[in-house]
Every structure is written in C-alpha cells, then in structure tokens.
Amino acid sequence: MKWAAVVLLGLPGLAAAQSIDEEALMRATLxxxxxxxxxxxxxxxxxVGFIADGELAVSPPTAGDESSCLADDPTNLDLIVASYHTHGDFSTDYSSETPSGTDMEGDEEEGIDGWVSTPGGRLWYIDTTDMVTFQVCGIGCLAQDPNFVAGDDGFIAEEYSYDALVERLN
Incomplete structure (x- = not known):
C-alpha cells in the first residue's frame, strides 16, 4: 500500500511496520x-505525520461545517504525510459515503495522501500519486451514525479513480 512507501521515504531508518501503525492510528483516530x-x-x-522523535502522530482536529473543513496548520508535526477528515452525520442531501473529487484535489494540491471516514462507518484512503481512493474497511468498521441508511448513495465500489469518482458524484 502506498502509505508504506511514504513513511519509509519520509524519514530514513523507519521500519516498514510504521505503515501498519498509520492505518491503526487512523482507524482509532477516525x-x-x-x-x-x-x-x-x-x-x-x-x-497525520511524524513528530521530532520520529513517532507517528495526528494533529488536533479542526472543526468545519456540515459539508467542508479546512485544517489548521499543525504545530506538532515535523513531517506531514496525509490529511484526515470526517464526513459528518448521515444526510440524504449529501453523497457522503465516498470521498469527493474536491477531497482528492485538495490532497493532491498539498502533495499528500488522505484518510476519510463516513457516516456509514467506512474508512477510505486517498492515494494522490495514482489519483485513486479505496476502502480500507467498509460499512460499520468505524463508528456509524444510527440514522445511516445503507444503499441511500446507491452502489459503492471498493475503489474509484479520480475520474470515476467525479463522474459518479455528478
């Protein structure tokens, strides 16, 4: 998985186990x-990134609004490897069970990858090198909105290219 390469190239000497730690950290955080x-x-x-001693950490969360969020610059991280964000509560007004094209574009612009959690409890990873997003785990693997209605967003694939995701959301 791509985050392993980012971690190993980001700070020389870190073990490959850090990639597993990033996924575990993001599952717990999100x-x-x-x-x-x-x-x-x-x-x-x-x-999410590394602090001065090479330990993996997350920045404190920034509150957004019902459909967007702009993270504060992290003061605790020396090397940023990815962003993270939630998609709020379940609403029939938003297609919130996948990352959006804007999510992918924002990470690409910053030169990092991304992690996204959904009201249905899915965890997605955004790989900006290949401009794809894939489910790390599906419905209910994270805390889920009790009002979530499975299937409201239609069929959700395990992976989307940027173009396929933008087309799906139009």
Missing part, C-alpha cells in the same frame, strides 16, 4: 472522531 462528527453534524479534519 473511529473516535466520527462519534463527535456525527453528534455535532459537522466535519472535522487534520493531519
């Missing part, structure tokens, strides 16, 4: 943050 995001009906966002 599972907890999804609960708050769903309860408050807003997105939260931030960054």
């Amino acid at each position: 599972d907890d943050l999804n609960i708050r995001s769903i309860a408050e009906g807003i997105e939260f966002c931030g960054y």
Whole structure:
C-alpha cells in the first residue's frame, strides 16, 4: 500500500511496520472522531505525520461545517504525510459515503495522501500519486451514525479513480 512507501521515504531508518501503525492510528483516530462528527453534524479534519522523535502522530482536529473543513496548520508535526477528515452525520442531501473529487484535489494540491471516514462507518484512503481512493474497511468498521441508511448513495465500489469518482458524484 502506498502509505508504506511514504513513511519509509519520509524519514530514513523507519521500519516498514510504521505503515501498519498509520492505518491503526487512523482507524482509532477516525473511529473516535466520527462519534463527535456525527453528534455535532459537522466535519472535522487534520493531519497525520511524524513528530521530532520520529513517532507517528495526528494533529488536533479542526472543526468545519456540515459539508467542508479546512485544517489548521499543525504545530506538532515535523513531517506531514496525509490529511484526515470526517464526513459528518448521515444526510440524504449529501453523497457522503465516498470521498469527493474536491477531497482528492485538495490532497493532491498539498502533495499528500488522505484518510476519510463516513457516516456509514467506512474508512477510505486517498492515494494522490495514482489519483485513486479505496476502502480500507467498509460499512460499520468505524463508528456509524444510527440514522445511516445503507444503499441511500446507491452502489459503492471498493475503489474509484479520480475520474470515476467525479463522474459518479455528478
């Protein structure tokens, strides 16, 4: 998976196990943050990267609104490898079970990858080198909105290219 390459090239000497740590860190972070995001009906966002001693960490979450979030610049991270954000609570007004084209574009512009959690409890990874996004885990693997209606967004594939995702959301 791509995040392993980012981690190993980002700080020389780090073990390959760091890639597993990034996924575990993001599952725990976004599972907890999804609960708050769903309860408050807003997105939260931030960054994941390395602190001075080479340890993997996340920046404190920034609160957004019901459909967007702009993370504060992290003061605790020396090297940023990815962004993270939630998609708030379930709403029939938004197609929130996949990352958006804007999500992918924002990460690409920053030169990092991304992690996205959804109201249905999915966890997505955005790979900006290949401009694809894929589900790390599906419905219910993270905290889920009790009002979530499976199938409301139609069929959700395991992976999307940027072009396929933009087409799907139009």
